[in-house]
Amino acid sequence: MPEDGLVWTGESYDNTSALGADTWRHVAFIEQRAPASATDESDAHVDALRWLMSSDVCKHCTHAACLDVCPTGSLFRTEFGTVVVQEDICNGCGYCIPACPFGVIDRRTVPDSSRPGIFAGAEDGRAFKCTLCYDRLKGGHEPACAKACPTQSIQFGPLDELRDRAAKRLEKVRDDGSIGARLYGEDPDDGVGGFGAFFLLLDEPEVYGLPPDPQTTTRDLPEMWRTAAFAAGALVAGVLAIVVGGRE
Amino acid sequence: MEMIADRIVAARSDTWEATDEQGEVTRRTLGIANLGGATLDNEENYLIKKLMTALGVVQVENQARI
């Protein structure tokens, strides 16, 4: 994947800023004062700083809006339960982009650059996002991010197992004083049916740039189709009423 | 490589110190220096030190100093 801009953001250590078509892994860095409740009373320093760090990937939602709305079937669910774009089919309609409640998927626009050694070109036009290393999974490996992470902050495995591990971890983190800790996306009953990749956060999701209550937009689609049918009916009825009914 | 070897031989010959002012043996050249090694393999460092010592080059240093 090419670099997507040599821009200093000033956002602490984060120069990738957000997931996108050219950034499939992003690490949020948040510098803040530790909440008073998070520091033990016997703790020597009262105005303790803390850094929140969370790596971010595509959530691979159980009910994935991007996949639902894709008109070409280019987005599909793999045998591993992940959601992947088939780039040979994608025609760049762009519908998946606003459908994603996390702002993950995007159309690739590689910036032109005269500098050598950097991939550069015109707009690619297709949609790209994190595949959870579909190629590696097919080869029997874990995703590159989980493999590379030295502190096992990124783990890969069967969801149930990970949920168990996460619950234990959460308990420990809370016992250690981070009462704001919570799991994000582990609940199969949430608005997207649970994430394929979920997170342990120490503060509200929006602090990390994540939506607090993401929902699969297509969950409301039956209702929307019904409304549309009513509206279409009303249109027909209205026209008929005026044109046919209004005959003199 | 030939050019570099020529320059080493010449610089060594120009700056050779067989003895110091008191007549004590020095057997060295201070006209050549070699820097680097911490990013190299042990085997490479071994050849550097061996070759430079045989050439009488004592100014052999690396990043451990930094």
Place this chain on the structure above:
Amino acid sequence: MTPPDSRSAHAATPDSYYGRPILKEPVWKPQIPFYLFTGGLAGASGVLSLAARISGDQRLARTSLYVGLAGELVSPALLVTDLGRPERFLNMLRVFKVTSPMSVGSWILFASGGATTTAAVCDKLARLPRAKRAAEIVSGVSGAPLAVYTATLLSDTAVPVWHEARRELPFVFAAGSAASAGAAATLLLPPRAARSSRRLAVAGALAGECMTFAMLRRLDFLAEPYQQAEAGTYKRVATAATLAGASLLARRGGRSRPSAVTGSALILAGELALRWSIFKAGLQSARDPDYTVRLQRRRLRQNQ
């Protein structure tokens, strides 16, 4: 990527990540708001044409058929050029997915476009009357969905001001497209022959305004993007033009051709501006993480 605008690395505000959007802004180009208009115009014209045929108003039926044809021909061109990979536009018809309004819409447009074109060709060549009749029926039947599905397409996204407008938006589009179809026919017909279409235009315009008003009212704080920045400008233009056009048509459209033409043009312009307003409001609301967060926080509170 935007340059740093916060005052320190510490400036991760309590409710956003350095003010960065949570959602990605849609990448759709200006073709899309234009299509929202042309698709609606084409669809409603198909309905109008069929209705006129039923009522025996052959002149109106024929005019609307050709208005519809124009819309049906322009729309795919707009859509194809909007694609990131236009050469792959046929992939739209690779599958039919009811979960994807765009897929459903593509098929509707395909059916409607085909029918309208067939009907228009038969009409022009004055041949195959049965086929023409069948095509007109298909065109009329598919017209309403064509006019309305684009609202569902917008609503079926995570964009707050679109998704939350899902109950009203189809009606806004339905009424608006009726107004457009009526206005377009009125524009082309002499006042005498345009009585039905004129009434449709006025009624559609008024209904559209009412629905838009109701929509904004229910959207609460999410109405802000519709009223701010570019979307706000388009919105004001839309309301002014639509109401002025409707008023002109209602008062003098039956008597004066210039008034009819002006009034119709104003309504068409107003409807186009409304589509732009809705489109821009979506982009604006996606850009600001606050709308996403406030909406979802409210939902969480309500669900507790």
Place this chain on the structure above:
Amino acid sequence: MGSNMAENHPVGFQWVVEARERGAQVIHVDPRFTRTSALASQWVGIRAGSDIAFLGGIVNYILENERYFLEYVVNYTNAPILLRDDFRDTEDLDGLFSGWDPETETYDPESWQYRGMDMHAASGGRERGFTQVKGHATGHGGHGAALSGGEPPEEDPTLQNPRCVFQVLKRHFARYTPDAVAEACGCTVAEFVAVAETLCSNSGRERTGAVCYAVGWTQHTVGVQYIRTAAIMQLLLGNIGRPGGGILALRGHASIQGSTDIPTLYDILPGYLTMPHVGAYDDLAHYIESNKSGAGWWANFGSYAVSLLKAYWGEHATAQNDFCFDYLPRIDQDNSIYKCVVDMFDGSVKGFIVVGENPAVGSSHAKLHRLAMAKLDWLVVRDLVDIETSSFWLDGPEIETGELKTAEIATEVFFLPAASHVEKEGSFTNTQRLLQWHHKAVEPAGDCRSDLWFYYHLGRIIREKLKDSTEERDLPIRRLTWSYPVAGAQSEPSADAVLAEINGWSQKNEPLSSYKELKDDGSTTCGCWIYCGVRADGVNQAARKKPHWEQDDYTALEWAWAWPANRRLLYNRASADPDGKPWSERKRYVWWDEPSGKWTGVDVPDFDEAKRPDYVPPDGAEGPEAIAGNHPFIMQADGRGWLYVPHGLVDGPLPAHYEPQESPLRNRFYPQRSNPARERYDRPENPANPPGQDGRYPFVVTTYRLTEHHTAGGMSRSVPYLAELQPEMFVEVHPELAKLRGLEHGDWATVVTTRTAIEARVMVTERVKPLDHGGRRVHQVGLPYHWGSKGLVTGDSANDLSGLFLDPNVHIQEVKAFTCDIRPGRRPRGAALPAYVERIRNGKVES
């Protein structure tokens, strides 16, 4: 402390995280809040350059509150040993030790010795910059002094004698009270006490604590004494030679450890053997006699030295010709790189070969390096990409300012592309002394070649050119053993063959398996005695890759190979009590097994396998036999851990807090401000910011690395994936300082010292905090140092700001604490830059 392990040693830091998960307390003491602090149980922010005060405070806390591990201290350290009566401490002499000669600005360590011992320093030059010759050698692994019988003459096991080390230590550190620490370091008393208490309560029989440090400790004018203070703390707490204990130096490159073991350093030969000095030795026997120790493993110095000479000169090295000892060049001055660069600037160095290093960005006072290189006849640079060092003549900062003109630089520059570690095979030695072999994954692209290739063929060609020479000076090169098998289209020499030479051969041409087999009669060869055994049985032990989960013990002895003798933990005899029993079940590691009459455990015992714990050396014993069964520190002549260093350091037997060369504060502890023995180059090219608070350079600045870049950036600024993660040079300032100086987050600022000024984007962040020192508020500025003029992302180099002020023991520069000013806006361009720096130096620019 002195390390940002999470960011600079992330792979090793996983084990710290793992330990924390299992209940370990992780403390981070550092001027900056970093990712390490974020993951630590406790962070204490202190002023850069005040670590000795902090550690000294802990030592005092341990002593005052009697928190030391008494049995360990009495038996395993030199605490009971009595010192000479003429020794005077800093307490007595206002911050100086006895033996100070203001004339030469050096110490005579005579009075620092143990009572009744004659452990004088070896002969050698005493001129400025090359103080005690022995000091240099010992800086990299001290040889003991002449001592036989294993016991010093006088000791007091009750620790009550006022002249014993323990009492001296107590008096010396008494002034490092919590209040004094807080004032000097800028932390609170509570923060300090919490750290001290955590350390104390996690040490003893059942528990151990480890200290990790990196260049945050070494890059000071008192760097060695920083580590000494930690050593005292750890010895008092009984944390050396035990599992979970120790002082761990985190090295900055793949093989910094390796490049000191097999040194590319001027003052030692492979295996920390002393480089011979001019006029110091009459012959080989004298050299050996002067450098060996009576007791301990350094007693076998002769075997190591002769085996090395045999490895170098093979059949030509015979007992008759002193094994070619005369072929070794002699040193009589500081030839370390900074001195060398000063000489280069003066024009005495003609040629310079730089391999895998980028001094034009990475060395302190990089500007002086570039000016010096412009005076060379020729320069050879080998690196993966064209770097600032090879292009200083074209686009260096001095070209911009007009201080250098491309057309006037006569230096002939050769740039040779180098193969990376994946394009060649060989071994690296890591922080843990573990030699790990890496295999070649791909052939080097294009003209890239390994450095092994370069030096082998360079030597081959030089030998070819000199083969008919009749010059006496060419004998060493003509007679050098220099035949290594080559293979492939590029005639790549075999790294394995070189490793085999390093390992050494017996007389029967069989690979040696241990340094104990080395002989001083010329019958063995060995290129580096401490690496002897790495190819035991002819097998490359460094290439073993058996994962720990396939091994019985957590020490995983079958993964790679650690020197010496595959020991993972040095001095591990200390993990058992004097009787040879584990201090506790929980901390079992190596112990005496009475039935088998051997030391055993989960590691290779670092002790004579069969030496009983109650062994007492007979009178006149020498070498390892002179070390008692209850003295674990077998490399030391007295077998003990040194709380007090009677010999080997040039700036004092005990650590004392001295301010950095450039500091806005006076010394809180002594009238003596900075390390009196620090190494300076007082010349116009190397000006210093004035000390104290005169307003011109009021802020403390510290430099550091980022995870995303590799030191001077040659390996990372050219890689788009890394460059995009840290694209621009920035400077960290606290919101308060930003307000004071009118700095805006994201805008530009100019950081200026008396040497030059650089520009950087402003990062306003609380990760650097202002500190209160007894009412004085001191602001700190943080600067990463990775950028230069080449690569995908460019920027000014922080090392242009710093000067040459060095630790006298090891010649390491002080870049972790100096002073600066910071002003809003970009720096002036071209010739206006030196003029601007000059105006600020003269106090002519309003702040």
